[in-house]
Amino acid sequence: MRLARILGSSGLTFYTLIFFAFIYVPIGLIVIYSFNADPVNMMRWSGFTFDWYKQIFGLKNAASEAALYIESTDQLLAAVRTSLIVAASTTMVATVLGTAAALAVYRFSFFGKRFYRVLLFVPMLMPDIVLGIALLIFFVGVGISLGIGTIIIGQCTFLISYVFIVVSARLAGMDRTLENASADLGADEWTTFRKIILPQVMPGVVGGAMLAFIISMDDLVITYFVSGTSTQTLPIFIFGMLRRGIKPEVNAIAVMMLLFSFTIAAAGLYLHRRKR
Amino acid sequence: MSGLTRRGRARAQLGILLGPVSLFLSIFLAGPLIIMMIYSFLAPGLYGGVEWTFYPHNFGRILGFADPEFEIYDPVYISIFFRSLRIAVTTVLITLLICYPAAFQISRLSDRWKAFALFLITLPFFASLIVRLFIWILILKKTGFINTALESLGWIDHPLEMIYTDGAVILGMVYIFIPFMFLPVYASVEKLDWTLVRASQDLGANGFQTFWRVIFPLTLPGVAGGSIIVFIPALGNFVVPAVLGGAKSLMLGNLIEQQFLAARNWPFGAALSMLVMAIVLILLFIYIHHETRRDDDAPAAG
Numbered sequence: 001m002r003l004a005r006i007l008g009s010s011g012l013t014f015y016t017l018i019f020f021a022f023i024y025v026p027i028g029l030i031v032i033y034s035f036n037a038d039p040v041n042m043m044r045w046s047g048f049t050f051d052w053y054k055q056i057f058g059l060k061n062a063a064s065e066a067a068l069y070i071e072s073t074d075q076l077l078a079a080v081r082t083s084l085i086v087a088a089s090t091t092m093v094a095t096v097l098g099t100a101a102a103l104a105v106y107r108f109s110f111f112g113k114r115f116y117r118v119l120l121f122v123p124m125l126m127p128d129i130v131l132g133i134a135l136l137i138f139f140v141g142v143g144i145s146l147g148i149g150t151i152i153i154g155q156c157t158f159l160i161s162y163v164f165i166v167v168s169a170r171l172a173g174m175d176r177t178l179e180n181a182s183a184d185l186g187a188d189e190w191t192t193f194r195k196i197i198l199p200q201v202m203p204g205v206v207g208g209a210m211l212a213f214i215i216s217m218d219d220l221v222i223t224y225f226v227s228g229t230s231t232q233t234l235p236i237f238i239f240g241m242l243r244r245g246i247k248p249e250v251n252a253i254a255v256m257m258l259l260f261s262f263t264i265a266a267a268g269l270y271l272h273r274r275k276r
Numbered sequence: 277m278s279g280l281t282r283r284g285r286a287r288a289q290l291g292i293l294l295g296p297v298s299l300f301l302s303i304f305l306a307g308p309l310i311i312m313m314i315y316s317f318l319a320p321g322l323y324g325g326v327e328w329t330f331y332p333h334n335f336g337r338i339l340g341f342a343d344p345e346f347e348i349y350d351p352v353y354i355s356i357f358f359r360s361l362r363i364a365v366t367t368v369l370i371t372l373l374i375c376y377p378a379a380f381q382i383s384r385l386s387d388r389w390k391a392f393a394l395f396l397i398t399l400p401f402f403a404s405l406i407v408r409l410f411i412w413i414l415i416l417k418k419t420g421f422i423n424t425a426l427e428s429l430g431w432i433d434h435p436l437e438m439i440y441t442d443g444a445v446i447l448g449m450v451y452i453f454i455p456f457m458f459l460p461v462y463a464s465v466e467k468l469d470w471t472l473v474r475a476s477q478d479l480g481a482n483g484f485q486t487f488w489r490v491i492f493p494l495t496l497p498g499v500a501g502g503s504i505i506v507f508i509p510a511l512g513n514f515v516v517p518a519v520l521g522g523a524k525s526l527m528l529g530n531l532i533e534q535q536f537l538a539a540r541n542w543p544f545g546a547a548l549s550m551l552v553m554a555i556v557l558i559l560l561f562i563y564i565h566h567e568t569r570r571d572d573d574a575p576a577a578g
Contacts, residue, residue, distance in 0.1 A: 019378040020393075023400055023454065026411040029421060033414065043414055043421045097297040104293035108286065116294075123305060127512035127556055129529050130549045131308075133536055137315055137546065138308035157305045160297060218404050220515055225536070235406045242410055242519055251414075254407040265402035269395055 027258065034251035042248050052252035076253065079237035086148060086223075086233060087216040090155045095209040097156070098163025099201075106171040120165070123158035131158065132225035139226060146228025154226040155216050162215060163208035170204025203271070210268045214261055316546035326543055334547035353531070357551070360528040363442060364510035367449040368503045371457040374450065375502070376495075379462040394462075401455040409519045412448050413439060416520070440522030448520040449510050456509075457502040464498030497567070504563050512552040528552060 037049035058073050135154045182192040220235040319331035333343035342349040382393045415421045416439040423435040476486040514529025535545030
């Protein structure tokens, strides 16, 4: 009995290790092979090189001398720029609107409050392809030309929900007695808001904004449908590359992207834990 | 300001907080969804336009009453629909089978390790989806990691056909949806009352009985929640089949995409996505209905 339990639990431990291996070994592989020198078969190791990284930063190397890959560097940089502009704008809009909605639902009781709570979950649960094509039909029907503006609007429709949920969770855990104390001590509503509510809700707002930024940088489906033909964000650019056939520098781009999102996410999760 | 009553001021504040977001969502969320709904009942025009007449045959092409003037009913669309359903359900089941035991193991770790394990599971959620799928191309393709490794070991002569199959699509979806399944399942495993498990064992239940009649029902809310959260994006997915699936692994999402970007039959595409949305809404409705009933039952039972 005891033996069985020990065996059982070590079996489970082994299982958990496989579980994590399944998640992280592929990521490890792509990091290793992004330094592979073989330009034709990316998965046959033929020596260590930084060429692909030099390539994406526009530095000269053997491959770019051969003029095989030059066109993509400019497109890549343009895609990165577009992604950053979109992410910064959507983060700003979604954070303001989502936080306002969360504050309203927290502080006031009004007709249709339950409806608002449900409504704000809808965009998160809606399959993204449905939302994407609904927006496409809408923009084309109304006559708004597709581009960076429509990408920003499209992403905001669901990012507001993420911010709303993160900020609401923060507000739900807040201490209401402080608010009452502040009012009892003669502070007016604005002072109470600025000195009591705002500092307490701030970590939630920052967390929601970081989440919105990461999701915006990564959004593929909605952006794909509302971006039109001339605007490319980074995920769309990579998606296009994958459909056309893969070149080795995609590896290096992928690793840079992983590094970028892991850094932000790790910082966010760390801050989140420390605040509690 | 001083002229306003307290009530009036509260109303003004509420308006400032809620006004912009209401306006934004009614124009850019409700508006598009309603227009899509209308489109799905319009006739497709030439060159991608629409004709403003009532036309139920967009749904008919899928469900069996195609426009008698132009085409005979072809069951290809309904079969793509069932394929997508099958692939989505398989994905849910595999993800669940992978996450369920892991959730138990991780819930019994010490607090420090638990936090670290949860961190490791959440982290990939933030990494680019397209990058995580791209990795699997490198692993599965003909000259990919697995084939190269097996060939150099001399275990196979011909590369295995792994990529561009249904299996690859399911594998890709399982890989990206693991965090979605794990977190809800873990939340209910963590709350599991182990005294009930011990009681069941003391009363003579064997392992299977304890699992099936005590542990599984208690963790069912997490299982159901995780399954729905995985099923929804899996059903209409078009990225994973586009990247890892072959020409034969068409799913609903790809079909919808084709209608918009290639075939230029927008009403038919709208009808297809109405179908996806309808299934999602029905599932959510059932789930919410059960959850609220469970909440209502809880005080009476406890």
